[in-house]
Amino acid sequence: MVFETSKANAILTILQGCNNLTRLKKIQAHVIVNGLQNHPAISNSILNFCAVSISGSLPYAQHLFKHIQNPQTQAWNSIIRGFAQSPSPVQAIFYYNRMLSDSVSGPDTFTFSFTLKACERIKALKKCEEVHGSIIRTGYGRDVVVCTGLVRCYGGNGCAEIARMVFDNMPEKDLVAWNAMISCYSQAGYHQEALRIYDNMTNENVGVDGFTLVGLLSSCSHVGALNMGVKLHRIASEKGLLRNVFVGNALIDMYAKCGNLDGALEVFNGMPRDMFSWNSMIVGFGVHGFGDEAIYFFNQMLEAGVRPNSIAFLGLLCGCSHQGLVEEGVEFFHQMSSKFNVKPGIKHFGCIVDMYGRAGKLEKALEIIGDSPWQDDPVLWRILLSSSKIHKNVVIGEIAMRNLSQLGAVNAGDCVLLATIYAGDNDEQGIARMRKLIKNQGIKTTPGWSWIEVSDQVHRFVVDDKSHPDSGMIYQKLEEVTHKATMAGYVKGKSQFIFHGSCSEEHSDGAVPIDVFRSAIMIKTMFKPVLENGIVGW
DNA sequence: CTAGGGTTAG
Numbered sequence: 001m002v003f004e005t006s007k008a009n010a011i012l013t014i015l016q017g018c019n020n021l022t023r024l025k026k027i028q029a030h031v032i033v034n035g036l037q038n039h040p041a042i043s044n045s046i047l048n049f050c051a052v053s054i055s056g057s058l059p060y061a062q063h064l065f066k067h068i069q070n071p072q073t074q075a076w077n078s079i080i081r082g083f084a085q086s087p088s089p090v091q092a093i094f095y096y097n098r099m100l101s102d103s104v105s106g107p108d109t110f111t112f113s114f115t116l117k118a119c120e121r122i123k124a125l126k127k128c129e130e131v132h133g134s135i136i137r138t139g140y141g142r143d144v145v146v147c148t149g150l151v152r153c154y155g156g157n158g159c160a161e162i163a164r165m166v167f168d169n170m171p172e173k174d175l176v177a178w179n180a181m182i183s184c185y186s187q188a189g190y191h192q193e194a195l196r197i198y199d200n201m202t203n204e205n206v207g208v209d210g211f212t213l214v215g216l217l218s219s220c221s222h223v224g225a226l227n228m229g230v231k232l233h234r235i236a237s238e239k240g241l242l243r244n245v246f247v248g249n250a251l252i253d254m255y256a257k258c259g260n261l262d263g264a265l266e267v268f269n270g271m272p273r274d275m276f277s278w279n280s281m282i283v284g285f286g287v288h289g290f291g292d293e294a295i296y297f298f299n300q301m302l303e304a305g306v307r308p309n310s311i312a313f314l315g316l317l318c319g320c321s322h323q324g325l326v327e328e329g330v331e332f333f334h335q336m337s338s339k340f341n342v343k344p345g346i347k348h349f350g351c352i353v354d355m356y357g358r359a360g361k362l363e364k365a366l367e368i369i370g371d372s373p374w375q376d377d378p379v380l381w382r383i384l385l386s387s388s389k390i391h392k393n394v395v396i397g398e399i400a401m402r403n404l405s406q407l408g409a410v411n412a413g414d415c416v417l418l419a420t421i422y423a424g425d426n427d428e429q430g431i432a433r434m435r436k437l438i439k440n441q442g443i444k445t446t447p448g449w450s451w452i453e454v455s456d457q458v459h460r461f462v463v464d465d466k467s468h469p470d471s472g473m474i475y476q477k478l479e480e481v482t483h484k485a486t487m488a489g490y491v492k493g494k495s496q497f498i499f500h501g502s503c504s505e506e507h508s509d510g511a512v513p514i515d516v517f518r519s520a521i522m523i524k525t526m527f528k529p530v531l532e533n534g535i536v537g538w
Numbered sequence: 539c540t541a542g543g544g545t546t547a548g
Contacts, residue, residue, distance in 0.1 A: 044540095052540075074540075078540075110540060110541055113540095113541045114540090114541080117542085144542080145541050145542045146541090147542090148543070149542055151543095152542075152543075175543085176543050177542080180542070180543045181543090182543085183543065184543095211544050212544090214544040215543085215544070215545095217545080218544085218546095244544095246545050247545085249545040249546070250544080251545095252545090253546060256546095275546085277545090277546090279546045279547085280545080282546095284546095309546095311546060311547050312546095314548095315546090345547095
């Protein structure tokens with residue numbers, strides 16, 4: 001077929017600047033008038049626009065595709081790519097299947113990339129494996145981009161080990177490939193591995209960019225690797241990446257999770273902000289018990305014109321709960337749905353139950369559970385049970401336990417909690433009942449663990465852990481710290497009150513000397529598993 | 539000249 005080159009080129013230029021469907025259809029009419037509807041570059045360009053562009057139309061792309069007699073690889077790629085990024089990625093896989101079975105055009109690197117994207121999004125592990133086979137058979141197994149797609153696809157399907165194998169077998173790895181491996185580990189929760197990848201990549205001269213830092217920082221937040229985080233902060237600063245919102249947000253979150261709220265604030269002040277930035281600040285202050293600050297940032301966010309979502313409220317309510325700001329918490333809880341159109345989830349109810357519970361308003365807490373759509377979930381009852389323990393309330397404690405029992409959700413921690421309540425009431429029979437319950441039902445305890453970062457290494461440990469070579473020295477130091485804290489007013493078993501500095505009868509004035517606060521944080525960290533399982537003295 | 543990698547809750 002012969003086409004008029006000058007006209008075809010003119011139309012192609014116009015097509016490149018096209019940004020909406022109505023205009024495209026006008027150009028298309030022009031194409032037909034000039035007999036260019038079968039010009040390969042033009043028909044591909046039109047199809048690609050409809051399939052891929054945000055202002056295109058996938059149904060229309062499908063319609064066009066149907067009328068192509070022998071679709072070439074590029075046409076298949078357009079339609080597969082379009083569906084891979086659409087709300088229904090399965091369709092991309094249907095087209096891929098049809099391409100392999102019906103078409104003479106074979107898949108290329110683009111086909112595999114787009115198909116893998118679809119597999120990743122719909123979690124089609126079987127298909128991913130099958131595509132992997134085709135990739136190897138067709139000789140694309142050494143392509144960096146295709147392999148990066150495989151790494152992501154396996155990673156997103158919960159197969160981090162296989163992702164790692166694909167990664168290790170790549171003949172050459174560029175920065176994007178390294179970043180994909182890091183974020184794969186980070187998102188799968190293999191934080192130590194993510195950080196270790198960074199050590200390997202520094203030897204390879206591929207450099208570091210914002211993507212690298214975001215993945216690594218996210219892992220630092222999760223394992224509390226503050227020293228490492230600070231090191232990454234310095235790199236971000238050197239590379240001029242502090243005004244990158246993704247990097248900034250990851251830094252804010254890292255500092256906040258590690259308890260360095262000043263550090264979080266410093267980053268926050270020097271960058272453009274989005275919803276993530278505000279949420280990280282609110283949640284950061286909230287989970288560390290700074291309710292006033294959480295409220296302050298919440299209000300600032302509203303002033304900045306950012307609409308709060310459910311996470312913002314989670315941080316806010318958590319802060320109110322931990323600081324004992326009951327009135328404020330209740331007010332925000334109501335405003336959630338009435339003013340901001342955010343539906344409270346189970347965790348928001350959990351905050352409110354916890355808030356009333358800590359404040360000693362156990363009947364109110366019970367009422368909230370009754371009014372919530374989550375009476376069939378053990379979580380709220382368990383919060384009520386631990387509130388009952390704080391306030392030594394046998395009646396409500398037993399109600400909570402009865403509900404847990406009816407749900408078949410009783411665990412060892414629950415029994416310990418109720419037993420502690422009985423102990424406060426000198427109810428020997430009650431204690432014995434709980435002891436028996438644990439024994440008879442064979443309810444297992446999962447040991448809690450904690451961690452501490454020494455230079456760049458994060459050490460994990462459990463209760464009574466003696467596995468560390470320096471364990472003798474460690475326990476000696478712990479003894480020393482505990483002694484100092486006790487001298488300053490720390491009471492064993494009451495650390496959660498000291499930690500939050502308010503809302504308890506023992507420390508009702510809320511005035512806690514700063515060194516006690518620091519020690520309490522250390523003790524809280526070191527005894528975290530003990531406190532959470534409530535095993536002390538059991 | 540159509541590819542691949544990013545943050546908050548749990």
